[in-house]
Amino acid sequence: MSATAEHAELAERFGTPLYVYDLDRVRAARRSLFGDLPDGFHLYYALKANPHPAIARALREGAGPACRAEISSPGELAAALEAGYAGGDCLYTGPGKTDAEIALALSHGVRRFSVESIGDLRRIGGHARAAGVVADCLLRVNALASGAATGLRMMGKPSQFGIDAETLPGLAAELSSVDGTRIAGAHFFTMSNAASEDALLAEYDQAAQSAVRLAELGFALDYVDLGGGFGAPYATPGERSAYPGLRDGLASVLDDRLPGWRTGSPELACESGRSLVAGAGSLLCRVVNVKTSRDNTFVVLDGGINVLGGLSGIGRLLPAAVQLDDAAPTETAHLAGPLCTPGDLLGRAVRVPKLTAGDLVTIPNTGAYGPTASLVHFLSRPAPAEVVLDGGEVVSATRLESRRTPVALA
Template structure:
């Protein structure tokens, strides 16, 4: 906290609240994950975790490709220097206009979730005179163990059920302007153990081989997804995977022995692991009081800046760690709230904190992924946090999202 505080105190202090992104930490995270994967594997950065241009550019410069799933993410990836020809455009539902925009930008690889998705992509590509490649996203038969968020083996908008592909392989074949080149299997997210990661990748590879044998398609590209875990809004460090590269190299070598060449290209995806530990939310205390004998702290930030739908109890609630330079004997049972005009705007009801006063700084660690960009920033229209980029121990840039950009359609009448 002391390193951060120097930028938020004094006559030239940066304003709060602010998300601070440490690009040196982004580089360290990339190096750690890259070393945990087979040398020849491709690595996509999932912009949904954090599309800030400096974060994206750092990862692209390090060798990542961009995985995008919206027009906004595509623009962010291009503006950060990404090559559209190397991007993967995914997502369970795509508008014709979004596909056309991606094709005009130069994207030529799409993840598709159904026969209709293939037909739609073929139609839009045909209208533009483009030929594209697709990986068919597959919803496996059973969930893989050890996941923070299960994304396969259950009823899902993501992918086509394995039994569907096996029963009607012709519906997932080539179209005049779309050539399926492989499969996309994303089993789950926020997995922090090598055994669980190896198990899910083993299951994905086995499923891909079953599909290949049944359909007669030998994939050129196999996207095994990711799920690499990292701490979120809590103190801690990213997990290490010292033996994962060796285990995956053996798995893939055994699985594709005898295939033409060296087998399919293998790709992995990550957002949380690459960006999560780079970010810290710095905010201030607005009020401190007792209510019914309980200490209450009101912050500049609440569920509008961190926690998203979990703040409205639509997902498991986020209970962030709060780091503060304040000294003194900790108070227990502290209610920590944000500034929104709703009793749902709480981060914690039984926090343990030192006595805080209005103006004190507090910080939430490890929110570089699914922080500001996954929050309810439009709810009650409070000012958005500043986004601060640091590298080499100094501030290199500040930006702020534009929240309300209203466009007047038509003309007012007298």
């Protein structure tokens, strides 16, 4: 059965809008990315990309190295646990960890946290002491400079993320003396969606140099997370980025900057979300209406930014024009969703095949930043169904539901 025929059958069976996730492609991406990294690296899956438990589970089960879980909320912790990760497999990150979520994470065995500030560290330490444990903390460093000029910049500027590198000498004694915590190393997240292999290597070299400076200040350097940056197309046709020289190039950088890494001093990790799962997903929508307004064609779909927001409210991910994975384009149109707002546009001036009401369209590479990154509650429309395939067979069909529940009065 062709992909188009398979999608048509699934759309008839489960309705639209519909996400289809292929676990075979998830596993292939995991194998590929581990193969791009030097032996011995840990790889964290960032559940923010797609917290569906079946996808998270596929990244830790089966032959070959297993991913760990990078989480930033109680909901992501719950998804990781449902997918079979132990608390010890998780790295808890984020600049606004609350008392309640820190306590919850510790109660489920999470012991590794990325810390963004001295206040963050103190909160973790207080709850670790109360639980009678010690939390291993990685200092997230906001370096003064970055190694590359492409991709979404995450360091080298004022930010809620990380401890400014220039303040670390003055904070060293305080950071090292918070009861209930142990500074175990460093966490860097320099960029997202690197444009090239050279850009990635430049960033990792910069991160490794920053890690060396931490060691020079007296911090333990048992574990270093170099971050991510691995590229993949989002809601547009194409394949995930290939990095044929990254394995050897990164090994050379580490031999120069952190020569003990080959014997596990420090242990090393990277993290990825979109690169692991974007290519495993497709979004299927039906054409509801096609209309012309002042010489512009609007193709109105049954799903819009409520199902494919891509964090569009902050201009984060959605490309200028979503590209359909269908027949050869023959005309230009605007792709609109069903919401009562002029902002519900998935693409402006998109080249599309000739479409009529009832046609099925496929938006590719949407395995990341789908429903949970969208305005899924706006206008109270139903969330899209999500179907999971394994070996070509449907193994799961679910839909996120929202409901009001009572909150206990103080």
